[in-house]
Amino acid sequence: QVQLVESGGDLVQAGGSLRLSCAASGRIFSANTMGWYRQAPGKQRELVATMTSGGTTNYADSVKGRFTISRDNAKNTVYLQMNSLKPEDTAVYYCNYRLGYFEIWGQGTPVTVSS
Numbered sequence: 001q002v003q004l005v006e007s008g009g010d011l012v013q014a015g016g017s018l019r020l021s022c023a024a025s026g027r028i029f030s031a032n033t034m035g036w037y038r039q040a041p042g043k044q045r046e047l048v049a050t051m052t053s054g055g056t057t058n059y060a061d062s063v064k065g066r067f068t069i070s071r072d073n074a075k076n077t078v079y080l081q082m083n084s085l086k087p088e089d090t091a092v093y094y095c096n097y098r099l100g101y102f103e104i105w106g107q108g109t110p111v112t113v114s115s
Contacts, residue, residue, distance in 0.1 A: 002026040002104050004095045008080075009109030016113070017083045022095030022106055024076040032099045034071060034078040038091035038111075045094065049080060063089075085113045 008020035020036065035050030035058075049059045049069040057069055066085075071078040078095065090113050095106035 002028060002097055004097055004104060004106035006093070006095045006106040006109040009093060009111045011112045011114065012085055014085060014087055014113055014115050016085050017081070018085065018111060020080040020082070020093055020095075020109060020111075022078045024078075024097050028076050029099050030073065032097060034098070035069065035096050036078070036080045036093055037096055038089075038093045039108075040088075040091040043091075048093065050096070051078060082111070085111075087113045087115045089113050 003025050004022055006020060006022045008018060010018055012018055031053055033050050033052045036048040037045050038048050039045040047060050048063055049067055051057045051069045051071050053073055066083050068081040090111060092108040092110050094108045097104050
């Protein structure tokens, strides 16, 4: 079993920054992809950023240049540094762990950006 625990969501003013963390525990295999998705009220869940254990990243166009994903493989933890936040970044942010066809989601951490 793999478990994900997210933290770091908060209320922040537009232009501010937040750092999200997601720690994975349990039966972790090294060759995995971890990342962040988000779901705003009334919208579908969407990709924010992912990163493979080898360091390959993928970002949504809407966050490129503002958000940075990183990970500490020794700690099985993935981070999302969010800068220049906008009200449209308001959503629940979910951590994702994927290994082949297996994937698991965290419980979500809310981010609210006020204008």
